[in-house]
Amino acid sequence: MGISRLLQRAFSNNRRQKLDTIAIIDYGMSNLSSVVKATEYVAPNTKVIISSDSNEINNADKIIFPGQGAAKKCMQSIYDKKLTDVIKKSSKEKPFLGICMGMQILMDSSDENNGTECLSIIEGKVEKFKNNKNNKIKIPHMGWNKIIKKKDHPIWHKIDEESYFYFVHSYFIKPLEKNYIIGKTNHGEDFCSVIAKDNILAIQGHPEKSSSAGLQFLKNFIGIK
Numbered sequence: 001m002g003i004s005r006l007l008q009r010a011f012s013n014n015r016r017q018k019l020d021t022i023a024i025i026d027y028g029m030s031n032l033s034s035v036v037k038a039t040e041y042v043a044p045n046t047k048v049i050i051s052s053d054s055n056e057i058n059n060a061d062k063i064i065f066p067g068q069g070a071a072k073k074c075m076q077s078i079y080d081k082k083l084t085d086v087i088k089k090s091s092k093e094k095p096f097l098g099i100c101m102g103m104q105i106l107m108d109s110s111d112e113n114n115g116t117e118c119l120s121i122i123e124g125k126v127e128k129f130k131n132n133k134n135n136k137i138k139i140p141h142m143g144w145n146k147i148i149k150k151k152d153h154p155i156w157h158k159i160d161e162e163s164y165f166y167f168v169h170s171y172f173i174k175p176l177e178k179n180y181i182i183g184k185t186n187h188g189e190d191f192c193s194v195i196a197k198d199n200i201l202a203i204q205g206h207p208e209k210s211s212s213a214g215l216q217f218l219k220n221f222i223g224i225k
Contacts, residue, residue, distance in 0.1 A: 019047045022222065023060035025087065026052045027077045029101065030066045038208035039064065042219040054086040062222065063090045066208075067101030071126065071171075072113035074101055084119065091121050091200050095224045098202030100169060103195070106202055107173055122197055124175035129188060137188035140170040147193050147205065151182040155194070155201055155220045163213040165193075165205035172204060199224075 022043065024035055032050055039048050051057055065087065067074050078084055090096055091106070098106050105118040110126035118126070129139050144164045149156055165185075172191040175181065183194030185204070193204045201221060207214035 019045060020061040021047045021049060021059065022062045022064060023057045024048065024050050024064045024066065025057060025083065025102075026050045027067070027074070027081050027083055028052075029069045029074045029077050031068070032066065034206075034208045035064060035066050035099070038215060038218055039222070042215050043222040046222065052081050052083065054083065057083075057086045057090060060090075060094070062095040062097075062224075064097045064099065064221075065102035066099040067105065068168075069101060070113055071101070071105060071110040071116040071118065074105055075116055075118060078105075078119075087119060088121060092198075094199060095221065096200045097221050098200070099208070100204060100206060103202035103204055104169075104171060104173055106200070107175070110171060112171055122175055122180065122195065122200065122202075123177060124173055126171045126173050128171050131188075135188045140168060141187045142168050145185050145187065145205075147183045147185050147203075149182065150184055151196075153182045153196050154224055155182070155196065155217060157216070157220045157223075159213055159216050159220070165203070165207065165210040165214060165217075167193075167205045169204060173202075 024032055036048055104126045106121040107118050107124045107126050108120045109118055110116045111128055145167055146162045147165050148162050180195045180197045181192045182196045184190045185193035195202045207217040
């Protein structure tokens, strides 16, 4: 076999062996181990990295943006790590999944901490659950609850019409454009629990902690091109 044929074969093998990279953004406000384990489980033929490096995030094929804690601290950590620009850029260019607080801070602002400016990637705001005489609920909303599909989307592939996911939160998003809402949950009132805009998906629940439905959700996200 000639040298040129050997080089062509080697190049072809290298191309076949190149793995998609999934970057899980680390801005210091999330326990990432369960997200990593769940992602690696559903996507064994991908490279999963935890990163706060803008170059690594830019070069990744898909982005997962988790988060927990208070909105103001999350935003401050993002500013401190100089991640604002790369998060906004990635959310426009590649499949992007926000989880829990990573969903909320995509909005314009949050009522948490007496008002917090967020990333303004999706128009809308974040409000707190409220109790009143006719509506006694536990805050935070914690535990298993149903997500009800409101619109068809590839993210729902092989997921039942009403599936249980695990939640831990006291605030919920109110997107300005209601057409982006593809899933709702009830906790005293209906709220948006899954949103889709262009290449952006976000979920208020924790798919990494939500058994088979959550794993299928992550698997479907990985499969989106």
